[in-house]
Amino acid sequence: MPGDPRPIGVFDSGMGGLTVLRALVVRLPRERFVYLGDTARLPYGTKSAETVQAYALQATGLLLDQGVKMLVIACNTASSVALYLLQEAWQNIPVIGVIEPGARAGVAATRNRRIAVIATEGTVRGGAYARAIRKLMADAEIVQQACQVFVALAEEGWTDSPATQAAAEHYLGPLFRGASAPDTLVLGCTHFPVLADVIRKTIGEAVALVDSAETTAQAVAEALTRAGIESGADAGGDKARFFATDSPQRFARVGAIFFGRPIDASAVELVDLRG
């Protein structure tokens, strides 16, 4: 059986979505991927819903032009404010976001029905995680915390520096003290998995840590099966191609932090979405 050789498209505002691509490559070894990071216009997390919607529509159009068989919105902000619009726009293929899988995993993990979500300002303001969690667990107590500085710390590769520890204590210390503290923390930004060790030190071993990269990869595998889309042919060679809207050098250097392996800058194609 030849399988469906079309690639899966993965879209993010920048390099953070590479934590999702990394999980996808592990879980779906026969698939090929095309990743687009809209690095010229990142971060989306501090931008208005209208701006993010316009950017996401334009960027995913480029992936559609690459003939993808499925689209993964590996960006919490775009998933939170633009998923529905993208599903409307690209009705021929499944469009999967990161919010619903993360919410589902959070609900599955909690015992005391108290769930904390950390994300960018835009994701928190949009409230998509809280809505997705409440849909699954109506009486859940949800605490949301914007952790904007985490994004810069992750991009700097300060995965275990004193500054990151101090920021984690500032953001998370107060949330996880006391008997009524949440027992589950959803990492609602694709940048945050690389800070998981520091976050774990701050919140303690008893709290369940939900990495939405892992849970999204699982959701993509399920959606492929559900849509009856066959796995790729796996002809060997490179699993992923990369597009960026700004400096391929920076994409390769910073991206390696999130992808967990080196990225060759000469394999990153610069594209212009400014229109």
Place this chain on the structure above:
Amino acid sequence: MPGDPRPIGVFDSGMGGLTVLRALVVRLPRERFVYLGDTARLPYGTKSAETVQAYALQATGLLLDQGVKMLVIACNTASSVALYLLQEAWQNIPVIGVIEPGARAGVAATRNRRIAVIATEGTVRGGAYARAIRKLMADAEIVQQACQVFVALAEEGWTDSPATQAAAEHYLGPLFRGASAPDTLVLGCTHFPVLADVIRKTIGEAVALVDSAETTAQAVAEALTRAGIESGADAGGDKARFFATDSPQRFARVGAIFFGRPIDASAVELVDLRG
């Protein structure tokens, strides 16, 4: 004498340039200002020169449409990679950047001819401060350090938090130890003046701290005189009008950190530069 009532245009990628506007308002009390923050596309500091040039040209066009008599590029990245191009494009009015005034003040302050410059990745990579300093002091020893996390810390308003102290120690501690340490530090990003207290603690009292907001305001005053442009009529009322390319609410909230006084969100006009 009626004076020249036209406003002075101030352009930045976001809110950091408000430290420059703040210094301008103090130094030139008779002038009016129009400030544009290209918040939908910030940060410029991690973007390529070509992208920043295109954005800066487009954004300053909007200020020209407001009938400004002078243009201040209150953004180190844009000054570093786009000033010459903007001076070419807008030949009818003086166009002042922040790099040359900062370099001049650094050269005036140093005694041991060792000058450190901290800035965004883009400014450091462009090397404009080093070139501007060498033009004035050919044998200066220049150390440049990109401090990308400082931008996020400043925008979060963490002007004196443990995370900011740890980041300052990480970036600046090694630079300022030993007998051959620089005696002058140029704050080569408009975000950094709000972190001056923490930076001062890290580098010690003996090092001269050059705030390019102050030095740029002085350069603007001199340029007005040089060009024979009269001061504004000072009819009272609001000294500054604000334009932003994204969320006026966030502009007002975060901008107040840099402007040093409250900004009314309803007075911030949203403009679309996406074209």
